[in-house]
Amino acid sequence: MFCVSKEYILTFHVSLIMKSLNKKLNKIRTNSYKSTDFIIADAKDGEMGGGAQAPGPKKGKNSSYKSYTAYLQAMREMVESRLVDVMLMSVYSAEILFHEGCFSKSPVTAAVRLNDTTDIWGLRGSNYNSFPSKNVRTASLERVKEIADLGLYSITFSNNVEKDVASLQGLKDFQVEELAGKPALHVVLKYFDGKPVIGTVRRVSKPSLRIYRGSGDLPTVRGGLGVAIVSTSQGVMTDRAARKAGVGGEVICEIF
Numbered sequence: 001m002f003c004v005s006k007e008y009i010l011t012f013h014v015s016l017i018m019k020s021l022n023k024k025l026n027k028i029r030t031n032s033y034k035s036t037d038f039i040i041a042d043a044k045d046g047e048m049g050g051g052a053q054a055p056g057p058k059k060g061k062n063s064s065y066k067s068y069t070a071y072l073q074a075m076r077e078m079v080e081s082r083l084v085d086v087m088l089m090s091v092y093s094a095e096i097l098f099h100e101g102c103f104s105k106s107p108v109t110a111a112v113r114l115n116d117t118t119d120i121w122g123l124r125g126s127n128y129n130s131f132p133s134k135n136v137r138t139a140s141l142e143r144v145k146e147i148a149d150l151g152l153y154s155i156t157f158s159n160n161v162e163k164d165v166a167s168l169q170g171l172k173d174f175q176v177e178e179l180a181g182k183p184a185l186h187v188v189l190k191y192f193d194g195k196p197v198i199g200t201v202r203r204v205s206k207p208s209l210r211i212y213r214g215s216g217d218l219p220t221v222r223g224g225l226g227v228a229i230v231s232t233s234q235g236v237m238t239d240r241a242a243r244k245a246g247v248g249g250e251v252i253c254e255i256f
Contacts, residue, residue: 020108042075
């Protein structure tokens with residue numbers, strides 16, 4: 001499931017056909033949607049977490065997996081069927097299908113995974129999910145914007161302040177890069193158990209107006225249900241950690 005959190009004017013690609021995703025979003029915005037206008041996405045980015053096993057086992061054979069070629073063909077067939085609104089892929093897969101013109105005359109929107117989290121790495125014999133998740137990003141925005149204008153940015157919270165703050169710092173760095181290059185991207189947030197992991201990220205301090213607060217004046221977001229990210233003399237931390245450390249600083253953003 002997806003929640004569109006930001007939208008930018010599309011400037012890089014001119015579609016030859018109206019995308020079903022845009023049609024449905026327009027209906028939702030104008031309150032003219034029907035019960036059949038829900039958005040359907042097919043996630044075919046499994047190789048980023050599952051490696052060679054992502055395409056799944058061959059029928060009737062437990063010791064052999066389908067090839068990546070078959071995985072790509074499954075994407076082509078799903079796009080051709082027009083049964084989904086969004087096809088989520090790795091950048092590598094998206095590049096191949098983009099250069100084939102797979103989406104140019106299709107109502108299906110191409111989307112790419114903009115980052116990854118180590119807890120989903122399910123390679124054979126691995127135990128990554130037993131450790132606090134770390135944010136990893138190998139996709140370049142300059143490269144992504146040439147092939148897709150929709151992307152998924154994922155964060156897994158681990159109830160570990162240092163690791164979670166680092167993940168949120170990764171999101172902030174991504175947003176800074178995003179704004180600096182002004183790429184045309186729809187950024188989507190990941191859902192967990194039917195609810196968005198992050199509902200809102202609100203920028204507080206801006207280059208034109210820096211916002212600084214002392215330790216006693218740091219904002220409490222949504223009665224403590226949210227967090228403020230503060231850049232202090234001791235590093236970037238949450239408002240709670242800053243109060244505990246007795247330090248103030250620049251309030252970068254609020255997340256809830």
